[in-house]
Amino acid sequence: MKQEGIFKEDSSGYPKLDEWVTIWRETLPKYFGYPFNEVSPLRDFYQWYYAAGINLMNLNNAGDPFTDTPWEVSSQVFEREVIEFFAPLYDFDDDNRWGLITHSGSDGNNHGIYFGANYLKHKTGLSPILYVSDEAHYSNMRLAHLQNLETRLVKSDTMGRMIPEELEKALDTSRPALVVYACGSTFKGAIDDMPALNAVLSRHPELPAVYRHVDAALFGGYLPFTEHRLLVSSKKMGFESIAVSGHKFFGIDSPCGLFICTREVYDNQSDFDVPYLNKNMRMINCSRDPIQPLKFWWVVQKVGTEEWRRQARRIMELTAYLKQQLDQAGYPAWVNEYSNTVFMRCPSPELAHKYQLAQNEDPRFGGKLAHVVVMQHFTEQAIDAFVAELTASFQRETEADR
Ligand SMILES: *Cc1c(COP(=O)(O)O)cnc(C)c1O
8 A cells, every 4th residue: 555655655665675675565464363453544644744843853752741841852642542432442430540542462461461460469469460361462471570570371272261160279369369360361352251250359358459450452452342341341340450562453553552540550650750750650661652653633523433343244244244244254263252363273384474373283273273364454355365275285285185
């Protein structure tokens, strides 16, 4: 897709760069394996960005968007409005929420785990144990390790959901519980059954305290715009914080995300007074990108709720379509409820590469698997072409096996 640019020709003057651009122009329409929306909502953003000369300013969002004076040398005033727009979509009340625009979904998980651990220590004086399913995104395990938290990996069922009985078995009720729920496990797209898992936690009133963080990097983008929006409701699902990526469903062209928590969590963090910023800094990073909040704010205005509802519906329809086409072709494939991630028998390495399919292995599904994440750039035609190639190659393989 060509953009009106400042260069008369597409050429940068550097052959290596031009070649790189050509490769990605051809590849992105077949980018099936990773959850990135390749239909940019930011076309006119960059026109404004250059026209206004924002590219010549060096702004920085260091600090707290909810306590800083607006219009400092930052875009925090817009960052705050973005959080105020999204918080109600996850059922946080206006008088009981705090948040920021993060560097990524992982950065949101980092804040969730860090805020959770601080909150629990602050409430109980005890160090928590972190519980997370073995199918959750690896960033959660990595971050628990980084934060030196004792971690228990809880077994999940074949479709990838944390097993409530396994959580109960793993629980150490003498220590606070910091539970990370997967709302969209990475490979199978499973949503942990939060009500059932919460029921396990509430069967143990002897637990000194509980904190639940939801990793909704991908699903947290579209679910609020579907009839299943209660799956990401902090009140219905009973969680304290949530992380969502900005570059997945929302199509922002470089990594960023949302982190939102309750005010109670924010108010129960350890103090780090930073005199030179004249602030009590809760967030982990000092400098934060000032452009991502502007892009997020732009897409809230330019895309907005109605269009996101349409896109979410379309993604769900196309996911069902893909699954149905694979079923019809007799190609082994599976999909979780509410998920846009279809996992299937892994095709030939050539096809996996052509469509940039993420791969995994699970003997319960016959060995090697690949998955497709249905996003805004998908069409029925692209799915038909994909399924045709997949089944043709599958037939060749099964004939060769005979
Ligand atoms: C993508 C993803 C992440 C990582 O988010 P980044 O924005 O890439 O850091 C974490 N958890 C889940 C469930 C994801 O889908």
